[in-house]
Amino acid sequence: MNNKDNNSPIIEVKNLVVSFGSFKAVDNISFSVNKGEIFGFLGANGAGKTTTIRTICGILNPSSGKICLYGEDISANTSNIKTSIGYMSQKFTLYKDLTVKENMDFAGALYNISKKDIDQQMKKLFGFINFKEDENTIVQNLSLGVKQIIALCATLIHNPDIIFLDEPTAGVAPQVRADFWRLIKQLTTEGKTIFITTHYMDEAEYSDRLVLMQTGKIIAMGTPIELKKQFSRDTLEEVFLAALLRGNSK
Numbered sequence: 001m002n003n004k005d006n007n008s009p010i011i012e013v014k015n016l017v018v019s020f021g022s023f024k025a026v027d028n029i030s031f032s033v034n035k036g037e038i039f040g041f042l043g044a045n046g047a048g049k050t051t052t053i054r055t056i057c058g059i060l061n062p063s064s065g066k067i068c069l070y071g072e073d074i075s076a077n078t079s080n081i082k083t084s085i086g087y088m089s090q091k092f093t094l095y096k097d098l099t100v101k102e103n104m105d106f107a108g109a110l111y112n113i114s115k116k117d118i119d120q121q122m123k124k125l126f127g128f129i130n131f132k133e134d135e136n137t138i139v140q141n142l143s144l145g146v147k148q149i150i151a152l153c154a155t156l157i158h159n160p161d162i163i164f165l166d167e168p169t170a171g172v173a174p175q176v177r178a179d180f181w182r183l184i185k186q187l188t189t190e191g192k193t194i195f196i197t198t199h200y201m202d203e204a205e206y207s208d209r210l211v212l213m214q215t216g217k218i219i220a221m222g223t224p225i226e227l228k229k230q231f232s233r234d235t236l237e238e239v240f241l242a243a244l245l246r247g248n249s250k
């Protein structure tokens with residue numbers, strides 16, 4: 001069963017600007033994400049994807065504009081909302097000198113989750129990803145793909161409703177990417193909302209809706225089918241290139 005409810009935006013971003021000094025990394029963008037959606041955020045390096053995510057998560061402050069989660073302005077109240085967010089950042093994933101289990105315990109402790117609930121959630125998640133290795137393995141001894149998928153599990157330890165994944169599969173082999181996406185699909189069937197950035201166009205295809213960003217601005221938005229139609233292209237890769245070209249010529 002899919003709990004998708006297209007009438008209830010869970011994330012609303014209105015006229016968001018995020019500046020570093022005089023440079024606008026995010027330049028007046030607006031979009032909304034519905035509950036249960038996989039929302040793909042695409043764009044060339046430096047387009048402003050990570051900055052947008054970090055601002056929605058309350059790590060950076062907007063220079064102007066408004067962000068609402070569950071209809072509530074995050075500038076008014078972030079503490080309650082934060083517990084329902086999971087954020088897997090682009091650079092930092094796991095503590096490499098801790099074991100898999102210690103990383104999960106640490107991630108859970110940050111949210112005051114009981115040991116029992118951490119173990120229960122860990123078992124459930126490891127079941128989905130078919131994790132067969134020893135939980136007491138030191139993280140630095142795992143392959144990149146396994147590290148990334150364990151990092152996803154750590155992000156999910158407090159059972160968040162909105163999950164931000166910033167290039168979670170960068171450099172990961174296709175088989176592990178498939179495991180990754182199996183878990184993501186499972187999460188959406190539970191009504192979770194996924195906000196994901198990727199440079200892989202096959203992954204972009206899994207998104208219900210996509211945003212394409214270029215130098216801080218949104219240059220295209222829609223379902224994969226709508227975007228292909230709009231740009232008269234057969235693949236998202238071609239759509240992406242056409243949108244960038246069009247953006248450059250403006």
Ligand SMILES: Nc1ncnc2c1ncn2[C@@H]1O[C@H](COP(=O)(O)OP(=O)(O)OP(=O)(O)O)[C@@H](O)[C@H]1O
Nearest residue numbers: 020023025043044045046047048049050051052090
């Ligand atoms: N703390 C900062 N101070 C100054 N400039 C920054 C800062 N963080 C990001 N930027 C700049 O803002 C722009 C957008 O960066 P951002 O990391 O959001 O892009 P991105 O779309 O996530 O790129 P990538 O695909 O490489 O991850 C870049 O030009 C970057 O150099």
Ligand SMILES: [Mg+2]
Nearest residue numbers: 049050051090
């Ligand atoms: Mg980034």
